[in-house]
Amino acid sequence: MAKGAKSQKRSQQFWTNFILVVICIVWMVPILGILITSFRPSQDVFNSGWWTVFPHREDVEVDRITIDDSVDVDGPITIEGETATFEEWREGITLEDGRKIQWYGNKRNRELVVYDKQWVGFSTDLTLKNYSDVIGGKTISYKDAQGNTITRVGNNLGGAFLNSLAVAIPGTIIPILIAAFAAYGFAWLNFPGRNILFTIIVGLLVVPLQIALVPVLQDYVRLSLNGTFLGIWLAHAGFGLPLATYLLFNYISTLPRELLESAFIDGASNFTIFIKLILPLSVPALASFAIFQFLWLWNDYLVALVFLGEKNKTVTIAVAELVGEKGQDWHLMTSAAFVSMVLPLIVFLALQRYFVRGLMAGSVKG
Amino acid sequence: MIDTRDTKTEQGGILGWFSSTLGQILISLFVPIMTFLVLWQGYLFLQRAQAPQIVQVLVAIIWGVGGVALLYVVANWLVLKLPKAWSKRLQPFVFVGPAVAIMGWFLAIPVFRSLVASFQDRLGQEWVGFDNFVFAFTDPRMLETFRNNLLWVVFGTFFSVAFGLLIAVLADRSRAEVIYKSIIFTPMAISFVGAGVIWKFIYTYKGIGVNIQEIGLLNAIVTGLGGTPQPWLNMPPWNNFFLIVIMVWLQTGYAMVILSSAIKGVPAELLEAARIDGASEVRAFFNITIPYIKGTIITVVTTIVIFSLKTFDIVRVMTGGNNGTNVIANEFYLQSFTYTHKGRASAIAIVLLILVSPVIIHNLRQFNKDRKGF
Numbered sequence: 052m053a054k055g056a057k058s059q060k061r062s063q064q065f066w067t068n069f070i071l072v073v074i075c076i077v078w079m080v081p082i083l084g085i086l087i088t089s090f091r092p093s094q095d096v097f098n099s100g101w102w103t104v105f106p107h108r109e110d111v112e113v114d115r116i117t118i119d120d121s122v123d124v125d126g127p128i129t130i131e132g133e134t135a136t137f138e139e140w141r142e143g144i145t146l147e148d149g150r151k152i153q154w155y156g157n158k159r160n161r162e163l164v165v166y167d168k169q170w171v172g173f174s175t176d177l178t179l180k181n182y183s184d185v186i187g188g189k190t191i192s193y194k195d196a197q198g199n200t201i202t203r204v205g206n207n208l209g210g211a212f213l214n215s216l217a218v219a220i221p222g223t224i225i226p227i228l229i230a231a232f233a234a235y236g237f238a239w240l241n242f243p244g245r246n247i248l249f250t251i252i253v254g255l256l257v258v259p260l261q262i263a264l265v266p267v268l269q270d271y272v273r274l275s276l277n278g279t280f281l282g283i284w285l286a287h288a289g290f291g292l293p294l295a296t297y298l299l300f301n302y303i304s305t306l307p308r309e310l311l312e313s314a315f316i317d318g319a320s321n322f323t324i325f326i327k328l329i330l331p332l333s334v335p336a337l338a339s340f341a342i343f344q345f346l347w348l349w350n351d352y353l354v355a356l357v358f359l360g361e362k363n364k365t366v367t368i369a370v371a372e373l374v375g376e377k378g379q380d381w382h383l384m385t386s387a388a389f390v391s392m393v394l395p396l397i398v399f400l401a402l403q404r405y406f407v408r409g410l411m412a413g414s415v416k417g
Numbered sequence: 418m419i420d421t422r423d424t425k426t427e428q429g430g431i432l433g434w435f436s437s438t439l440g441q442i443l444i445s446l447f448v449p450i451m452t453f454l455v456l457w458q459g460y461l462f463l464q465r466a467q468a469p470q471i472v473q474v475l476v477a478i479i480w481g482v483g484g485v486a487l488l489y490v491v492a493n494w495l496v497l498k499l500p501k502a503w504s505k506r507l508q509p510f511v512f513v514g515p516a517v518a519i520m521g522w523f524l525a526i527p528v529f530r531s532l533v534a535s536f537q538d539r540l541g542q543e544w545v546g547f548d549n550f551v552f553a554f555t556d557p558r559m560l561e562t563f564r565n566n567l568l569w570v571v572f573g574t575f576f577s578v579a580f581g582l583l584i585a586v587l588a589d590r591s592r593a594e595v596i597y598k599s600i601i602f603t604p605m606a607i608s609f610v611g612a613g614v615i616w617k618f619i620y621t622y623k624g625i626g627v628n629i630q631e632i633g634l635l636n637a638i639v640t641g642l643g644g645t646p647q648p649w650l651n652m653p654p655w656n657n658f659f660l661i662v663i664m665v666w667l668q669t670g671y672a673m674v675i676l677s678s679a680i681k682g683v684p685a686e687l688l689e690a691a692r693i694d695g696a697s698e699v700r701a702f703f704n705i706t707i708p709y710i711k712g713t714i715i716t717v718v719t720t721i722v723i724f725s726l727k728t729f730d731i732v733r734v735m736t737g738g739n740n741g742t743n744v745i746a747n748e749f750y751l752q753s754f755t756y757t758h759k760g761r762a763s764a765i766a767i768v769l770l771i772l773v774s775p776v777i778i779h780n781l782r783q784f785n786k787d788r789k790g791f
Contacts, residue, residue, distance in 0.1 A: 088457065224481075232512045242506075252596070258528065259726075292520050296516055346605075350609065384618070388611045392607050399605070
């Protein structure tokens with residue numbers, strides 16, 4: 052009996068892990084695909100799937116057959132014991148021994164290629180050229196599917212990366228600072244309108260930011276803030292502040308009252324208490340929201356598109372442009388996508404614990 | 418110090434008082450003006466944009482963060498210079514004021530401005546009554562976006578939560594829990610634009626012809642199984658589902674993390690008791706775990722529903738809303754920035770607001786119920 056239960060438990064363990072491994076593979080394969088593609092030479096990317104870098108069986112050209120001028124190519128043609136029309140040969144015919152024969156080029160070419168299935172090992176033909184092209188290249192050139200060289204203007208993703216930093220770092224710190232001040236004010240200071248103001252903030256938590264884009268853009272044009280870093284910091288501050296204030300309020304209002312009172316008795320002002328006492332104590336809450344906001348800003352597309360646009364474009368805009376203009380340059384798109392993903396992935400994996408805490412506290416936010 | 422001087426000579430006292438007040442006033446003016454000038458110079462430097470980009474970016478970061486900190490310090494310093502009663506009255510507003518002002522400018526007031534604009538024509542010059550709302554609720558374009566958003570809300574939410582729950586439950590029983598969860602969670606760090614590239618590559622289609630090797634994973638699988646490759650993103654209405662898959666891929670991690678912590682909160686004795694009573698694992702799950710974590714499930718569902726209602730980036734990057742994949746937020750974008758029809762754009766924004774309003778009301782009710790700090 053006990054033995055049966057044990058083996059049942061083991062088989063349960065096995066199936067649990069099996070299902071999880073399958074799901075995890077499905078989840079990771081998309082990322083693996085672009086990671087591998089981003090390191091492949093352009094011509095390879097155009098001609099074969101990324102999975103061909105792994106060992107696999109593939110039709111490899113082993114021979115060529117030329118047809119004698121005496122054969123009428125408009126009628127049935129017999130090769131290696133098989134008789135078929137030109138159209139059928141063009142489609143390719145598989146022989147009984149597994150070899151495949153296919154007409155090469157047009158009718159007058161009179162040439163056929165013989166393929167055989169063979170094992171192909173790991174492809175070691177990997178390159179960093181895509182990355183250097185996409186990050187720094189002013190003009191870049193690469194080979195297309197047929198091996199022709201294509202030259203075009205680069206996308207300067209390096210510059211976009213710097214812009215994203217200039218958007219995301221102050222865009223994270225500024226609202227946190229403002230929200231921390233406000234949270235302290237709402238939690239520990241008395242002033243008329245405190246209740247109603249905070250209730251409004253709670254109401255603003257899920258207001259879709261679309262509501263603000265048109266009116267605020269109007270103001271920005273009038274104030275010539277459009278396309279400036281200041282403009283986008285303010286906008287992100289505006290959209291992030293309800294959640295930031297709410298989260299930090301929840302944290303700061305639970306700090307022990309005695310702590311603040313003893314500081315007051317020592318003669319400290321509100322400002323000093325806030326800087327010297329509240330901020331250091333709130334670091335966990337600040338960190339949670341900081342990661343949240345940083346990822347949101349770095350990955351934001353809509354707000355950057357509306358308020359920055361062409362000027363000072365961020366990585367998301369640069370990548371989206373690349374997708375829009377050259378929908379088939381996968382070697383560039385994949386490396387660009389990877390460049391845009393590197394920083395958030397590092398931040399995320401390193402500080403996952405804080406991020407999760409922020410998520411828990413911030414559920415049901417717009 | 419001032420007190421001792423005051424008692425010495427009346428004359429000098431008044432003069433001293435006068436000059437010191439004047440000095441105070443001058444300093445009170447001088448400091449903010451200097452602050453303003455410094456910040457203004459920084460702004461001009463960034464506007465001119467002549468230095469190398471890396472320098473610009475560094476200056477921007479220091480200017481932005483430092484500027485905000487400086488403004489608080491100066492404002493607080495000024496308020497403390499005022500007579501005691503006034504400084505006490507005004508200080509809360511130094512703390513709360515900037516946040517309230519910014520939220521007012523960027524969220525609260527725009528609600529009313531958009532509401533007004535939604536009753537005006539494309540340039541906001543004439544009143545057009547409910548015309549824009551008639552467009553928003555009856556135009557075939559809009560009806561298509563409603564249908565698609567409904568698909569996003571129903572299927573996107575269902576699969577995100579279902580997968581999230583499944584993985585959370587299974588991982589809970591595995592020793593490698595952390596690894597599995599990290600893998601599923603990782604897409605959360607990826608932008609929708611990046612995810613768009615990733616999935617566009619999976620769906621890519623080369624066409625039918627001789628010697629064409631599909632480089633998109635999905636078509637390679639289909640041809641490998643003997644099927645014909647398809648242009649997945651041009652196949653209405655199924656292309657919507659191919660886009661929704663991306664959202665599920667991104668959001669399952671979120672659902673999983675939140676649900677996982679809720680599952681860990683289910684008392685072990687409850688489950689143990691059910692097992693002793695002979696309940697199967699599946700029954701125990703549906704009769705005990707699910708009811709126990711119902712609240713969390715509702716939270717997660719609400720969050721993902723709101724998210725699906727506002728979905729934009731994925732559609733924008735993948736299809737631009739063409740081929741029957743348009744969604745509300747993309748139509749909003751088109752109306753405001755491509756067709757520059759302010760009235761319609763505002764009406765659509767109001768529609769989005771109406772759609773999330775039940776959640777706003779719920780949040781407010783909840784807040785009123787358990788406000789402790791007030």
